Amino acid sequence: MYLRPVIMVFVQxxxxxxxxxxxxxxxxxxxxxxxxxxxxLIHQGDKVVxxxxxxxxxxxxxxxxxxxxxxxxxxxxxxxxxxxxLAATHPKLAETAQxxxxxxxxxQGTAVPVALLSASGSGLDPDISLQAALYQVPRVAQASGxxxxxxxxxxxxxxxxxxTTGFQPLVNVVDLNLAVQALPQ
Numbered sequence: 048m049y050l051r052p053v054i055m056v057f058v059q060x061x062x063x064x065x066x067x068x069x070x071x072x073x074x075x076x077x078x079x080x081x082x083x084x085x086x087x088l089i090h091q092g093d094k095v096v097x098x099x100x101x102x103x104x105x106x107x108x109x110x111x112x113x114x115x116x117x118x119x120x121x122x123x124x125x126x127x128x129x130x131x132x133l134a135a136t137h138p139k140l141a142e143t144a145q146x147x148x149x150x151x152x153x154x155q156g157t158a159v160p161v162a163l164l165s166a167s168g169s170g171l172d173p174d175i176s177l178q179a180a181l182y183q184v185p186r187v188a189q190a191s192g193x194x195x196x197x198x199x200x201x202x203x204x205x206x207x208x209x210x211t212t213g214f215q216p217l218v219n220v221v222d223l224n225l226a227v228q229a230l231p232q
Contacts, residue, residue: 089221097221101125102173105224108190111183113175113220115147117166130168140165157182177206177216180223193230201226 076084087099097103102113104122119127133140144164153159160179180202188195205223206216 089225091225096225098173099219099222100173101171103221105220108186109227110224111175111180111187111218111220111227112163114162114172114179115143115164115166116170118170123171125171128169128171130166130170151182152186173219173221174217175220177202177218180206180218180220187227191227192232193227197230198227201230 073084082088088095089097089099102116102123104116105112113123116122116124117131118124118129131140143166147164148159151159151163160176160182162176162179163182181199184195184198184202187193188198191198202218202223205226206218208214208216
């Protein structure tokens with residue numbers, strides 16, 4: 048006797064919340080925030096070369112390097128977002144930081160920014176601090192043939208402050224490397 052109204056409410060709510068509401072939200076997202084709703088992809092001509100939201104691994108000397116990635120299977124794996132979950136005292140964290148430090152080859156008296164030694168919580172951060180980008184300018188200048196001043200100007204022009212980081216200036220590494228490639232030789 049109470050089964051019919053229960054089934055009718057279940058069907059109505061399923062259609063409303065399982066079909067109509069998701070379609071409405073998806074449609075609004077596409078109309079109001081199309082770029083963000085589609086992954087904030089970066090296009091060069093017809094080719095997708097990255098996303099403003101997901102970091103990529105750059106290891107050539109003429110590129111700015113992002114934060115190390117701790118994602119599973121391979122670096123910057125978007126299907127395995129997450130940190131390493133290792134304790135702060137775990138020896139592997141120190142080994143990873145030492146290996147990264149050796150790659151960065153700090154000069155005497157120059158402190159390497161922490162953002163270049165430690166992975167982020169997601170392992171996919173597309174941004175580094177302004178300090179981390181500026182630290183890399185001499186290496187990138189030497190390898191790319193661009194002047195340090197041109198690269199510093201470029202880094203500053205691409206830095207932005209965000210509320211979510213306490214207004215600490217950040218630089219998107221993918222955008223920065225694409226801009227370096229676009230600089231005239």
